[in-house]
Amino acid sequence: MDKISIIVPCFNEEEALPLFYRRTAEVAGRIEGTETEFIFVDDGSSDHTLEILETLARQDKRVKYLSFSRNFGKEAAMYAGLSHASGDYCAILDADLQDPPELLGPMYHTVTQEGYDCCGARRTDRKGEGGLRSTLSSGFYKMMGKICKLNLSDGERDFRMMSRKMADAVLEVKEYNRYLKGIFSFVGFDTKWIEFPNAERAAGTSKWNIRSLFSYAMEGVFSFSSAPASLATAGSVLSFCAAAAVAAGSILYRITAGSWGSSLLPVILLILVLNGIQMMVLGILGQYLSRDYLESKNRPLYIIRSQAGFE
Ligand code: UDP
Numbered sequence: 001m002d003k004i005s006i007i008v009p010c011f012n013e014e015e016a017l018p019l020f021y022r023r024t025a026e027v028a029g030r031i032e033g034t035e036t037e038f039i040f041v042d043d044g045s046s047d048h049t050l051e052i053l054e055t056l057a058r059q060d061k062r063v064k065y066l067s068f069s070r071n072f073g074k075e076a077a078m079y080a081g082l083s084h085a086s087g088d089y090c091a092i093l094d095a096d097l098q099d100p101p102e103l104l105g106p107m108y109h110t111v112t113q114e115g116y117d118c119c120g121a122r123r124t125d126r127k128g129e130g131g132l133r134s135t136l137s138s139g140f141y142k143m144m145g146k147i148c149k150l151n152l153s154d155g156e157r158d159f160r161m162m163s164r165k166m167a168d169a170v171l172e173v174k175e176y177n178r179y180l181k182g183i184f185s186f187v188g189f190d191t192k193w194i195e196f197p198n199a200e201r202a203a204g205t206s207k208w209n210i211r212s213l214f215s216y217a218m219e220g221v222f223s224f225s226s227a228p229a230s231l232a233t234a235g236s237v238l239s240f241c242a243a244a245a246v247a248a249g250s251i252l253y254r255i256t257a258g259s260w261g262s263s264l265l266p267v268i269l270l271i272l273v274l275n276g277i278q279m280m281v282l283g284i285l286g287q288y289l290s291r292d293y294l295e296s297k298n299r300p301l302y303i304i305r306s307q308a309g310f311e
């Protein structure tokens with residue numbers, strides 16, 4: 001009998017968790033020839049998420065949980081869940097039912113019968129999501145595809161089921177600055193996509209704001225592409241051309257007008273432009289350096305305060 005590990009990152013999900021557990025346990029119980037293990041990861045919640053998990057673990061032997069000492073972020077929670085999973089297949093689902101558990105059956109069929117190592121889910125629309133977030137997100141995925149040579153698709157979620165082989169490969173990537181969608185693409189393997197219309201949160205509120213989404217996007221770019229660093233080269237060519245143009249202009253002025261003229265405006269403009277380019281390039285290099293700095297510290301990705309259900 002195959003074992004499916006269902007990994008669920010949870011941050012302040014007291015309202016959604018009971019609904020999630022009921023619906024997912026019911027659906028998973030119907031997948032023939034399988035047994036289920038739930039691995040909930042409480043990512044430093046400040047509400048009653050942990051109490052709910054303790055109760056579930058007491059009532060249902062299939063429920064295991066890890067509880068972090070503080071909020072480490074969804075990426076760390078997913079890594080922790082994957083590294084504690086013992087299933088032949090691992091699935092990652094959000095706790096808010098935005099990832100419909102009904103897709104677990106078709107996903108299991110895909111990874112066992114159709115020769116794929118992974119089956120992921122992709123939203124066909126972003127109904128219910130803010131207009132600005134929606135536009136920025138789709139633009140981001142298009143740009144990532146171009147500059148990072150990563151195969152990301154618009155609407156792709158972390159929601160997927162993968163084979164043990166692929167889960168082990170993902171766990172081998174131990175970097176501190178994690179961007180799991182990029183890591184999935186990096187480790188390769190054949191992935192089939194199932195499409196579904198966007199579902200709104202069952203309860204509670206989204207944990208993201210524009211600022212955290214922006215830093216998530218930056219993580220994707222700087223973890224998987226060195227293209228921004230090559231802007232330095234482009235910037236130096238640009239500034240050389242600008243300097244040459246101003247110099248040529250001045251000489252031309254000297255020849256035609258018989259004097260160097262007195263206007264400092266082009267010189268000031270040029271200095272400002274060059275300074276701007278230098279600052280931008282320094283900022284980009286800083287992004288890479290700070291990431292390297294964090295990697296070299298080799299800090300743990302998460303710290304567990306309590307756990308239950310594991311041998
Ligand atoms: N989450 C987490 N740690 C965080 C933020 C979110 O574990 O720091 C979990 C959250 O509980 C949910 C999933 O990640 O299960 C997705 O979060 P959310 O629904 O807030 O994101 P959205 O669906 O709005 O992108």
Ligand code: MG
Pocket residue numbers: 094096098201206
């Ligand atoms: Mg959500």
